[in-house]
Every structure is written in structure tokens, then in C-alpha cells.
Amino acid sequence: MENPIANYWKLRLTDLKETLEGNNFEVFMADNAGDAGHLVLEKIIPKTGAKTVSWGGSMTFIATGLYDAVKDMPNLEVLDTFNKNLSPEDALELRRQSLLVDLFITGTNAVTETGELVNLDMYGNRVAGITFGPKHVVILVGKNKIVPDLEAAMVRIKDYVAPTNAMRLNKKTPCVKTSCCEECKSPDRICNSWTITQKSFPKGRIKVVLINKDLGL
Numbered sequence: 662m663e664n665p666i667a668n669y670w671k672l673r674l675t676d677l678k679e680t681l682e683g684n685n686f687e688v689f690m691a692d693n694a695g696d697a698g699h700l701v702l703e704k705i706i707p708k709t710g711a712k713t714v715s716w717g718g719s720m721t722f723i724a725t726g727l728y729d730a731v732k733d734m735p736n737l738e739v740l741d742t743f744n745k746n747l748s749p750e751d752a753l754e755l756r757r758q759s760l761l762v763d764l765f766i767t768g769t770n771a772v773t774e775t776g777e778l779v780n781l782d783m784y785g786n787r788v789a790g791i792t793f794g795p796k797h798v799v800i801l802v803g804k805n806k807i808v809p810d811l812e813a814a815m816v817r818i819k820d821y822v823a824p825t826n827a828m829r830l831n832k833k834t835p836c837v838k839t840s841c842c843e844e845c846k847s848p849d850r851i852c853n854s855w856t857i858t859q860k861s862f863p864k865g866r867i868k869v870v871l872i873n874k875d876l877g878l
Contacts, residue, residue: 667692667873670804674871677807680776685864690871697872698725701799705868706734706764709797715740715759717787719768720877721801727766742786756786765795768877770822771814772806772869778858779814781823783851791867792856798867803876811857822878823852829878 662668671690678688689705691697706714714737716722732739740759747755759765767787771779778800782788791798808814824836827849834850835843842852861867 684776687865711763713762717767760794765790788856805875
């Protein structure tokens with residue numbers, strides 16, 4: 662058999678797709694980041710009929726090329742919460758406005774084999790957008806985000822995702838020095854709001870794109 666590793670993950674992702682669909686998520690599969698980007702641009706966005714779009718923090722979103730591509734789409738109003746030219750006050754207000762767009766795009770910190778999305782957020786705008794507000798949500802998921810269950814998801818997020826993100830964002834938290842969660846009270850703490858999304862409601866509101874590559878943290 663050629664490419665046994667890729668085939669192994671394709672089978673794993675197919676099983677996860679069926680599980681997520683059983684939890685009312687609409688699920689798509691892509692072989693790599695580029696294919697995922699094209700899938701969103703050519704199939705998912707047109708199907709939603711979205712006129713407004715925004716996003717929550719996600720390295721996978723950047724890796725797909727969607728950040729630049731979506732901004733170039735005609736007849737689509739973009740609320741760019743990644744704009745570094747905004748003042749802190751304006752950036753926060755734009756995050757608030759992004760909760761009322763037609764389409765919200767982001768990633769997830771973990772996805773369980775039982776079909777749950779698990780996330781931990783600093784401001785809360787990303788998990789808020791996933792939970793309620795935007796009419797449609799697209800979740801981009803690299804295969805490295807897959808864990809067996811809820812307990813494993815929380816361990817992954819606290820012991821790896823959060824410290825690494827704190828390092829990436831140059832936060833002044835204890836985990837930046839120790840690589841471990843210290844349950845800190847730092848003003849720079851990024852671990853503030855947990856969400857566990859067990860099902861999509863209404864059915865199909867949350868669209869999950871499973872990508873057969875390691876992407877993001």
C-alpha cells in the first residue's frame with residue numbers, strides 16, 4: 662500500500678466525521694491546508710449565502726490561506742479582528758461586532774473521538790462565536806487536535822496548547838518559563854473561558870473541516 666500513514670489518518674478522520682455528523686455537525690474532509698481553503702471558498706461560503714464574515718484566533722485559519730483570500734472576495738463585508746492597526750479599544754469593539762456576522766471562521770483546541778469540540782479562550786470572543794451569534798460557523802481542524810475523550814482534551818489544552826500559545830503571544834505568565842500550567846493569576850493569563858460543544862444547534866450551523874495534516878497548536 663502506498664502512503665500507509667496518510668491512509669491510516671484518512672480512516673481515522675472518516676470515523677470521526679461520522680461521529681461528528683451524529684452530533685449534528687456538518688462535516689467536510691480535506692487532504693491538506695490548501696485543499697481546506699479551497700473547500701471553504703468554493704463550497705462552504707457560497708452555500709451559506711453569507712454577506713458578513715469574521716474570525717477568531719486560529720493558526721490553522723492562517724495556514725489555509727483563507728485570511729487573505731476571504732478579504733478579497735467580492736460582496737462580502739469583512740470584520741478583520743486581526744488588524745494590527747486597531748487601537749485596543751477598537752479591536753475589542755470589533756470582536757464584539759463579530760458575534761453578529763453571517764459567518765464566523767476559527768479553529769478548535771481539541772476535538773474528541775466522541776465528537777466534542779473543546780476550547781479555552783482569553784477574551785471569550787472565539788468561544789462565544791462558536792456557541793451563539795453568527796448564523797454559520799466554520800471550524801478548521803488539523804489531525805493533531807484529535808484526542809480520545811474530554812479528559813484528554815483538557816490535558817492537551819492545559820499542558821501544551823495554552824503554554825505554547827502564551828509563548829507565541831509573548832505573554833508574561835509563569836507557563837512561559839516552566840512550560841506547565843501553574844493555575845496563575847497573572848494579568849496576562851489567557852486561560853479564562855472553557856467551552857465544550859457537544860452538538861451543533863441548529864443542526865448544521867457548525868461546519869467542521871477535518872484536515873489530514875498537523876496544523877496549529
